[in-house]
Amino acid sequence: MGKRAIVVGCGGMGRAWMKNVQDNPRCELVGVVDIRAEAAAQAAADHGLPATAAFTDVAKAIKALKPDFVCDITIPEAHCATTVAAHVLKVPTIGEKPLAHSMAAGRKMVAAAKKSRKLAMISQSRRYDQQHVGLRDAIASGVIGEVTTVNCDFYIGAHFGGFRDEMDSPLILDMAIHHFDLVRFFTGRDAKAVYCHEFNPKGSWYRGDVATSAIFEMDKGVVFTYRGSWCAEGGHTSWNGNWRVVGTQGTLLLENDKPAFGQRVKPGGKTGFHSEHEDIPIATPTVNGGGIAGSLNEFLDALEAGKRSASVPQCQLADNLKSLAMVFAAIRSSGSGRRVPVSL
Numbered sequence: 303m304g305k306r307a308i309v310v311g312c313g314g315m316g317r318a319w320m321k322n323v324q325d326n327p328r329c330e331l332v333g334v335v336d337i338r339a340e341a342a343a344q345a346a347a348d349h350g351l352p353a354t355a356a357f358t359d360v361a362k363a364i365k366a367l368k369p370d371f372v373c374d375i376t377i378p379e380a381h382c383a384t385t386v387a388a389h390v391l392k393v394p395t396i397g398e399k400p401l402a403h404s405m406a407a408g409r410k411m412v413a414a415a416k417k418s419r420k421l422a423m424i425s426q427s428r429r430y431d432q433q434h435v436g437l438r439d440a441i442a443s444g445v446i447g448e449v450t451t452v453n454c455d456f457y458i459g460a461h462f463g464g465f466r467d468e469m470d471s472p473l474i475l476d477m478a479i480h481h482f483d484l485v486r487f488f489t490g491r492d493a494k495a496v497y498c499h500e501f502n503p504k505g506s507w508y509r510g511d512v513a514t515s516a517i518f519e520m521d522k523g524v525v526f527t528y529r530g531s532w533c534a535e536g537g538h539t540s541w542n543g544n545w546r547v548v549g550t551q552g553t554l555l556l557e558n559d560k561p562a563f564g565q566r567v568k569p570g571g572k573t574g575f576h577s578e579h580e581d582i583p584i585a586t587p588t589v590n591g592g593g594i595a596g597s598l599n600e601f602l603d604a605l606e607a608g609k610r611s612a613s614v615p616q617c618q619l620a621d622n623l624k625s626l627a628m629v630f631a632a633i634r635s636s637g638s639g640r641r642v643p644v645s646l
């Protein structure tokens with residue numbers, strides 16, 4: 303019998319999680335929760351659960367169904383209340399990004415998980431994509447020497463309609479968390495300070511600032527430059543962004559979701575105005591499920607291993623707070639026009 307799961311939040315992403323839980327032989331879906339009773343009832347029916355498995359309150363669902371874990375797939379503003387409620391009842395959690403809608407809420411969630419001593423993870427699903435693991439492994443192998451510089455470009459003209467069109471910082475708040483978390487994943491470095499300029503380009507169909515240029519100072523002198531826009535027509539990048547990672551001995555590129563490509567100084571090669579370079583072969587790694595299937599597997603590995611677990615799963619709340627801090631520091635910097643520390 304697999305681990306018993308409740309999914310909280312029956313919107314688009316909640317339904318993707320219900321499918322993931324049901325597709326994974328290591329767990330089973332035993333209940334669903336949504337503040338909208340009709341959404342919970344419909345999700346239960348659509349996933350083959352009895353009407354008694356649909357709830358409007360997470361604590362009541364936990365007491366009735368005694369799950370092994372809770373998936374918090376609510377809106378960001380509800381993440382804190384949902385995840386804290388589960389930890390008060392000593393139930394492990396895995397939740398969607400962003401950790402929370404504010405640093406204060408994120409800190410409260412970290413404290414609740416610390417107190418319950420139960421596993422608490424955020425699913426940063428892009429960490430599990432094969433190309434991303436390949437780039438991370440190549441950097442860690444030292445094949446380009448020590449990393450000095452990372453650039454990410456993200457340019458997509460996205461006509462969502464709805465709440466994003468009205469938000470203050472749609473790109474940074476709703477999207478850039480993926481890229482800010484990825485730079486920490488790729489390099490293993492955390493951000494120390496940022497200067498960010500948000501703006502709303504001429505012709506924008508958004509109310510808030512939907513474009514940005516940000517310079518992050520990371521640990522060990524690494525500089526990360528992020529340029530992005532959600533109202534750039536033509537020449538779209540990948541949703542994962544296009545990346546350039548420069549090291550002391552070479553460069554790695556990750557563009558348009560193709561496998562990473564790199565060049566480095568050829569050992570013993572010709573010198574001169576340009577050094578002689580050679581291509582870097584980058585292995586395609588095996589991953590245990592990509593996207594949210596990958597994060598669910600990592601969570602289940604840790605849950606099954608329990609106290610015997612030697613490895614620490616990625617994106618536990620206290621660690622993920624460091625990615626969230628990049629988001630809020632960037633917004634603070636843009637508002638003040640100053641370089642600001644990335645503080646927890």
Ligand SMILES: NC(=O)c1ccc[n+]([C@@H]2O[C@H](COP(=O)([O-])OP(=O)(O)OC[C@H]3O[C@@H](n4cnc5c(N)ncnc54)[C@H](O)[C@@H]3O)[C@@H](O)[C@H]2O)c1
Pocket residue numbers: 310311312313314315316335336337338341375376377378380383384398399400427
């Ligand atoms: N990883 C990704 O690529 C990705 C993509 C889309 C969304 N997301 C994230 O997934 C989460 C959910 O997004 P979505 O697109 O499904 O949103 P959504 O608005 O479609 O659904 C959210 C659901 O949560 C419910 N809800 C709100 N407050 C609640 C509460 N207190 N208790 C229980 N249910 C509550 C709402 O009624 C709604 O049904 C967000 O954090 C979002 O950022 C991640």
